Amino acid sequence: MHDHASCIRAALAHAESHCAREGLQLTPVRLRVLEILLEGHRALGAYEILDRLRDEGLGGQPPVVYRALDFLLRAGLVHRIETLNAFAACAHAGKGHVPVFLICRQCRHVIETPAPAGGQLERAAEGAGFAIETTVREAEGLCADCRIAA
Amino acid sequence: MHDHASCIRAALAHAESHCAREGLQLTPVRLRVLEILLEGHRALGAYEILDRLRDEGLGGQPPVVYRALDFLLRAGLVHRIETLNAFAACAHAGKGHVPVFLICRQCRHVIETPAPAGGQLERAAEGAGFAIETTVREAEGLCADCRIAA
DNA sequence: GTCGTTCTGTTATAATATAACTCGCTTGGC
DNA sequence: GCCAAGCGAGTTATATTATAACAGAACGAC
Ligand SMILES: [Zn+2]
Ligand SMILES: [Zn+2]
Ligand SMILES: [Zn+2]
Ligand SMILES: [Zn+2]
Numbered sequence: 001m002h003d004h005a006s007c008i009r010a011a012l013a014h015a016e017s018h019c020a021r022e023g024l025q026l027t028p029v030r031l032r033v034l035e036i037l038l039e040g041h042r043a044l045g046a047y048e049i050l051d052r053l054r055d056e057g058l059g060g061q062p063p064v065v066y067r068a069l070d071f072l073l074r075a076g077l078v079h080r081i082e083t084l085n086a087f088a089a090c091a092h093a094g095k096g097h098v099p100v101f102l103i104c105r106q107c108r109h110v111i112e113t114p115a116p117a118g119g120q121l122e123r124a125a126e127g128a129g130f131a132i133e134t135t136v137r138e139a140e141g142l143c144a145d146c147r148i149a150a
Numbered sequence: 151m152h153d154h155a156s157c158i159r160a161a162l163a164h165a166e167s168h169c170a171r172e173g174l175q176l177t178p179v180r181l182r183v184l185e186i187l188l189e190g191h192r193a194l195g196a197y198e199i200l201d202r203l204r205d206e207g208l209g210g211q212p213p214v215v216y217r218a219l220d221f222l223l224r225a226g227l228v229h230r231i232e233t234l235n236a237f238a239a240c241a242h243a244g245k246g247h248v249p250v251f252l253i254c255r256q257c258r259h260v261i262e263t264p265a266p267a268g269g270q271l272e273r274a275a276e277g278a279g280f281a282i283e284t285t286v287r288e289a290e291g292l293c294a295d296c297r298i299a300a
Numbered sequence: 301g302t303c304g305t306t307c308t309g310t311t312a313t314a315a316t317a318t319a320a321c322t323c324g325c326t327t328g329g330c
Numbered sequence: 331g332c333c334a335a336g337c338g339a340g341t342t343a344t345a346t347t348a349t350a351a352c353a354g355a356a357c358g359a360c
Binding site for chain 2: 082083085100102104105111113115120121124125127128129130131132133134135136137138139140141142143144147
Binding site for chain 4: 216
């Protein structure tokens, strides 16, 4: 069983120390967005996050949440899930990694697993003389729980 | 050097025979959208395609182009590029494949290479009991030409 | 013919994302 | 103390991407 409470604590502790070390400001809005994303290993759309912020009186317009997400993305604390146009807190903060996502189409849970370097993308790129800067690896399907439930 | 004229001819021939075989209707709008995407190995947004169609008097509203794209996607003749929210004609039509895309951020050229099965995504999924249905593998960076030009 | 299906046309709107400008706060120089 | 620079947040407006919902044409099945 996954101890999510300690999972959240660890992520927040990492975020604070990382920002302190790098001279980045983890402001209330930014922290709150991270906390919301950390509540579950799920991807949330920017406007879902925005609704939450609004309920809490923390900034009611799109730019607020998009700026916070932009900060968290650049700090490596959050990943963008391209398939869903949504965002998920990094589950491996601090361990420099190329994320791979397994996205359940039923419960929307997102499993992030670290990928070793030197996979297909890298080999394909090398053959083509292509210089990779960022990569996206996402799979959609059914997670173990939803397979059993089906 | 890439013989793109014959590349287009082959893709169109495949599209026609594939649709005939499967009982799918490659109507004028659908064919034209495919032709537009085949003009270059580039990704086009739905509204870029729509502008082209409009200029040609072929259907001026978003649903027209989205429906044509939906058809072409399901027929496997076109791929969606999640990173760009855009679409590119399949460069390996007919050869059942899992596409991998190398996307140049400068010239927007898209290189499609076929991926062998059994990569990182599949291994990660197996370990998690996750049943993959679709995968997205995209890399953004600089293509060989743009690296030289830089 | 007329019914069901498929494709297209059209209007309207939803969902996602950014531009551009304002303000308040901090901080450091002077 | 005062000012300027920088940064973050607030706000308005708008751009970009995508879909819902319904109306009309075209076609073959019966
Ligand atoms: Zn957890
Ligand atoms: Zn991560
Ligand atoms: Zn070609
Ligand atoms: Zn392809």
